[in-house]
Amino acid sequence: MKILVTVKPVADPNTPPAAWIESEQGKSGSVNYVANYFDLIAVEQAIQFKDMGVDDICIVSVTDESKMAQVRSAIAMGANRATLIDPEDRKLGAYQLAAAIAHVVKKEQPAFVLMGKQATDDDASQVGPILAGILGWPQATFVSQIEFNDDKSRVKVGRETDEGVEVLDVKLPAVITCDLRLNEPRYATLPNLIKSKKAPMERLKFSELGIDENPRVTVEGYSLPKGRSGETKMVADASELVATLKEMKLVD
Amino acid sequence: MKILVVAEMQLGKLKPSNRATIRMAQDLAAQNGGTFSMMLVGHQIGDAASELNNFGAETLYVIDAPAFEHYLADTLTDAISKLVKEYGFDRVLGGEATTARDFFPRLAGALDAGMCRGVCGLTQVDGSTCYQRPVFSGMALRTERIHTPIHLITVDPTAMGEPDAGGAGEVVPFDAGVSANEGVQFVELQRAASERPDLSVADRVVGAGRGIKSADYLDTIGKLADKLGAAVGATRAVVDAGWLPNEFQVGQTGKAIAPKLYIAIGISGAVQHAAGIRGAKTIVAINKDAEAPIFKIADIGLVADLFDVVPQLIENL
Numbered sequence: 411m412k413i414l415v416t417v418k419p420v421a422d423p424n425t426p427p428a429a430w431i432e433s434e435q436g437k438s439g440s441v442n443y444v445a446n447y448f449d450l451i452a453v454e455q456a457i458q459f460k461d462m463g464v465d466d467i468c469i470v471s472v473t474d475e476s477k478m479a480q481v482r483s484a485i486a487m488g489a490n491r492a493t494l495i496d497p498e499d500r501k502l503g504a505y506q507l508a509a510a511i512a513h514v515v516k517k518e519q520p521a522f523v524l525m526g527k528q529a530t531d532d533d534a535s536q537v538g539p540i541l542a543g544i545l546g547w548p549q550a551t552f553v554s555q556i557e558f559n560d561d562k563s564r565v566k567v568g569r570e571t572d573e574g575v576e577v578l579d580v581k582l583p584a585v586i587t588c589d590l591r592l593n594e595p596r597y598a599t600l601p602n603l604i605k606s607k608k609a610p611m612e613r614l615k616f617s618e619l620g621i622d623e624n625p626r627v628t629v630e631g632y633s634l635p636k637g638r639s640g641e642t643k644m645v646a647d648a649s650e651l652v653a654t655l656k657e658m659k660l661v662d
Numbered sequence: 663m664k665i666l667v668v669a670e671m672q673l674g675k676l677k678p679s680n681r682a683t684i685r686m687a688q689d690l691a692a693q694n695g696g697t698f699s700m701m702l703v704g705h706q707i708g709d710a711a712s713e714l715n716n717f718g719a720e721t722l723y724v725i726d727a728p729a730f731e732h733y734l735a736d737t738l739t740d741a742i743s744k745l746v747k748e749y750g751f752d753r754v755l756g757g758e759a760t761t762a763r764d765f766f767p768r769l770a771g772a773l774d775a776g777m778c779r780g781v782c783g784l785t786q787v788d789g790s791t792c793y794q795r796p797v798f799s800g801m802a803l804r805t806e807r808i809h810t811p812i813h814l815i816t817v818d819p820t821a822m823g824e825p826d827a828g829g830a831g832e833v834v835p836f837d838a839g840v841s842a843n844e845g846v847q848f849v850e851l852q853r854a855a856s857e858r859p860d861l862s863v864a865d866r867v868v869g870a871g872r873g874i875k876s877a878d879y880l881d882t883i884g885k886l887a888d889k890l891g892a893a894v895g896a897t898r899a900v901v902d903a904g905w906l907p908n909e910f911q912v913g914q915t916g917k918a919i920a921p922k923l924y925i926a927i928g929i930s931g932a933v934q935h936a937a938g939i940r941g942a943k944t945i946v947a948i949n950k951d952a953e954a955p956i957f958k959i960a961d962i963g964l965v966a967d968l969f970d971v972v973p974q975l976i977e978n979l
């Protein structure tokens with residue numbers, strides 16, 4: 411069984427926001443990249459499915475050569491190969507990313523696609539369901555439990571929602587996006603990292619895919635959110651805290 | 663400009679977040695000269711529909727069919743897509759939540775429309791309305807412009823004020839022509855019953871972090887919450903440990919909340935947690951480590967052992 415797993419290299423979440431904004435605007439290159447954590451959960455899940463007959467795990471990433479190390483680290487966890495789509499310096503939005511991934515999905519015809527639920531830089535949380543919408547496939551987002559039915563034509567998933575865990579029975583092929591509690595991603599070992607250099611890589615260019623070049627959404631600018639106002643008032647003990655809260659009319 | 667507000671129900675009631683979405687629809691209509699309509703989807707939702715119809719919408723479309731008894735992205739997307747095409751809406755607004763985060767982008771794929779998620783403000787750039795939204799765990803704000811004829815927007819419910827009251831719109835039943843589909847079937851919702859206020863909209867929230875050491879201490883945290891009439895929230899550390907179910911998680915990947923009072927107990931204040939409480943009016947932090955980052959965003963801080971302080975608070979409040 412073949413499955414596709416998407417991986418996005420993102421700025422290290424610990425990057426100071428001002429430095430991140432500068433790098434997004436192309437003003438400096440001092441940002442470290444890591445594989446999006448939610449995508450590592452998706453890769454881990456794919457590897458755990460090897461026992462269930464998954465024997466071809468293909469990583470799909472829309473990224474340029476400079477972030478190959480992050481893609482390799484995902485392959486080295488135990489994937490078989492990768493397809494890379496070079497954006498050729500374009501700043502692609504969620505729709506175009508999904509359209510590019512859809513191109514690979516149509517060609518590869520996987521049993522299903524595993525993705526992260528969101529990219530920790532854009533916090534868009536869009537590419538998965540857009541892809542499902544483009545393909546007309548069923549979708550299950552924010553998945554924290556997943557198991558196959560007997561003939562592997564469907565999966566039963568638990569989704570993390572505001573109301574609780576929602577259990578759905580989903581027909582394959584489908585787009586599934588992974589939430590934090592699905593698993594704990596493994597680390598790639600050094601020997602596997604070295605081996606990953608030999609994994610087959612198909613390289614495509616965004617401009618070759620026949621996707622509309624016009625962006626649906628563009629970035630007009632950045633700002634830093636207003637910090638929380640003023641100083642922290644330190645209190646000495648519980649009774650001073652209660653007195654302060656009463657004085658501020660926050661409690662009766 | 664023809665605006666459609668996708669109003670939602672949750673556990674049989676109208677979601678409070680609909681109000682923020684309607685507020686943004688009213689602002690957009692006023693700024694750009696347009697009208698807004700609303701839609702409500704579900705099964706046997708007549709009462710909720712009349713309760714919703716008080717904000718000056720032109721029309722309220724009601725889609726009431728057994729196929730919509732449970733929320734499902736696939737069927738809901740098909741229904742909205744049909745309504746949008748039939749009546750030519752060019753702005754579709756919903757409240758940011760795990761439902762909208764699921765079906766809005768699917769709709770974006772189906773309609774080939776640009777989308778902005780979690781919009782917290784409108785701003786004019788070169789004479790057209792652009793959308794502001796938090797990115798990078800809420801540490802930065804980004805202004806985005808949508809270029810497609812249809813704009814899809816989910817609204818951060820903590821960022822908007824109350825909508826203006828207004829007259830009732832014409833109620834139009836809409837036949838979405840959607841029946842239950844075998845692609846995705848609802849099985850069940852596993853939900854922890856709670857008597858406390860709903861975390862998403864509570865005025866007061868007591869947040870528990872790993873500092874509480876074990877699930878046993880949640881009884882005491884609960885007593886404090888009950889004294890305050892507060893909801894209980896938690897960090898990912900607490901939820902991961904299995905001490906509370908995931909719907910209690912506050913933060914980047916949990917709920918964003920905006921209570922008048924948030925009391926963070928034994929919480930370090932990681933950026934991913936802070937992202938969820940930025941909208942809180944007053945943040946109180948109780949932590950034994952004076953260097954904990956939570957004190958940087960707190961309005962009131964107490965450096966002390968929570969196991970001493972929490973019982974004293976219950977006593978004194």
Ligand SMILES: Cc1cc2nc3c(=O)[nH]c(=O)nc-3n(C[C@H](O)[C@H](O)[C@H](O)COP(=O)(O)OP(=O)(O)OC[C@H]3O[C@@H](n4cnc5c(N)ncnc54)[C@H](O)[C@@H]3O)c2cc1C
Pocket residue numbers: 447448530870871872873874896897898899900911912913914915916917927928929930931932933934935938948949950951954966967968969
């Ligand atoms: C992709 C990603 C997404 C994430 N999303 C979220 C999210 O949505 N929400 C979230 O909360 N986290 C999220 N996290 C996790 C986040 O990074 C932190 O690990 C988490 O918030 C820490 O929880 P905590 O503050 O309870 O625990 P800790 O960081 O372990 O803090 C415990 C605190 O308790 C204090 N303490 C201990 N004992 C006492 C005592 N007796 N009295 C007083 N104080 C005491 C300690 O000084 C410490 O500051 C995410 C992480 C990742 C990687």
Ligand SMILES: Nc1ncnc2c1ncn2[C@@H]1O[C@H](COP(=O)(O)O)[C@@H](O)[C@H]1O
Pocket residue numbers: 416417418446448449470471472473504507524525526527528529530532533534535536537538
């Ligand atoms: N450039 C990309 N290349 C591959 N996958 C991506 C890319 N951008 C987003 N994705 C996938 O889509 C998910 C959601 O991203 P987003 O919608 O940007 O929050 C991520 O977790 C990835 O799995």
